[in-house]
Amino acid sequence: MALNITGNIDGIFQLIGGNFSTAGEASTQLKHKLAEIGVDEEIIRRATIATFEAEMNVIIYAAAGWLHYYITPESIKIRIEDMGPGIENIELAMQEGYSTAPEWVREMGWGAGMGLPNMKKNSDTFTVDSVVGEGTTVEMVINFP
């Protein structure tokens, strides 16, 4: 795949907890960036799903967070750090269907316990680090074919 990229491209977004009206802006901009440099449609699909889910988690659970992305000729790396409640049991949180989201968030159709599994499913490498009471960092890498 010949990508139209010289050097690395990176970007950063600030995410504000509870701000549902801007949800998806980071993923949308990332989608356009990847399309601009000619990344394969399937890779774009995976990257935007993973990024959108990560954005939503910050908006639903945390006070604030930052989303960074780094695009190189080989891969895209997305790192999301938040100042949130942290995840008590990561293994449990990774189980599809497990969620700690409040009722009103579920009524919006979020909080179905699919966020973290969706992120993992769409990444080539996926790591979560979390400290209860401090926050969570998720790192995802998607390799270009």
Add this chain to the structure above:
Amino acid sequence: MKVKDLVDQLSLDVRSFNDGLGNDITGAYVSDLLSDVMGNSKKGNVWITLQTHLNIVAVASMKDLSAIIIVGGRQAQEETIKKAEQEKVTILTTALPSFEASGKIYQILK
């Protein structure tokens, strides 16, 4: 099959982005869970849902869905319509509940 054909056959109301009526439909996906739609809908699908808040626009835009059909006589919120115009997402509404809307669309698309 274009979005417009579905609108005509089911008398759907067009609530946003009229230009999207020319979109090709590749199939349909029914779900009210946004992560499920993110994960499993396909490009060009019409999305049948009872969700009306503005995040449905981001999901439809990101997955390149051909239209959103809001069922059960629910109306999209004003901010949802505004966002949909910006993001070029077509929102349709119908009084039919999910099951009837899905059944009829299945008959038309199959």
